[in-house]
Amino acid sequence: DQQVKQNSPSLSVQEGRISILNCDYTNSMFDYFLWYKKYPAEGPTFLISISSIKDKNEDGRFTVFLNKSAKHLSLHIVPSQPGDSAVYFCARRAGNMLTFGGGTRLMVKP
């Protein structure tokens, strides 16, 4: 049972344009959704989160939108930079437990 799904395994975007990474979930019981970024040969690093009581959270170039009725969230990166090229995981947090999606590989082309 995949509770958190990232249906796009990869995404290619031109530098300077917007990157939109999507995530769908089935279980509505959660405290936060988090986005992690992972470079090769490194562990995931926390990027941004959104509380279950909000529908938007913004931090610099990164904005996460939460649509609870659709059980969908998205991460917007604008403008995209080549250094943003990485695998992005969304994760549902309930209590102290994280459930991860399968990840989306973002490639930002110069």
Place this chain on the structure above:
Amino acid sequence: DAGVIQSPRHEVTEMGQEVTLRCKPISGHNSLFWYRQTMMRGLELLIYFNNNVPIDDSGMPEDRFSAKMPNASFSTLKIQPSEPRDSAVYFCASSPHRVAETQYFGPGTRLLVL
């Protein structure tokens, strides 16, 4: 702070051998998590500890896997005997308190069982 430290970074072993992965969490963090990443299953939680006590080990695949946390600064994940299907990247993560917004991951141990 050095972050979460894992050793070894890479391990190659033969089927049937015992494998021990090690983790040092960030100082002051009292929750520790072990994850496994594979192509088929993605990132999955194996077990987590709070204040050195195992809280949820429902993700541990089978009895060949065991984890310990003898003190606040050290944890091990042991596989005995190892099998080729255990080949994966194993991550350790820690967080500062029981209900923390985020977890901080180590660099991972890449395990290959031949």
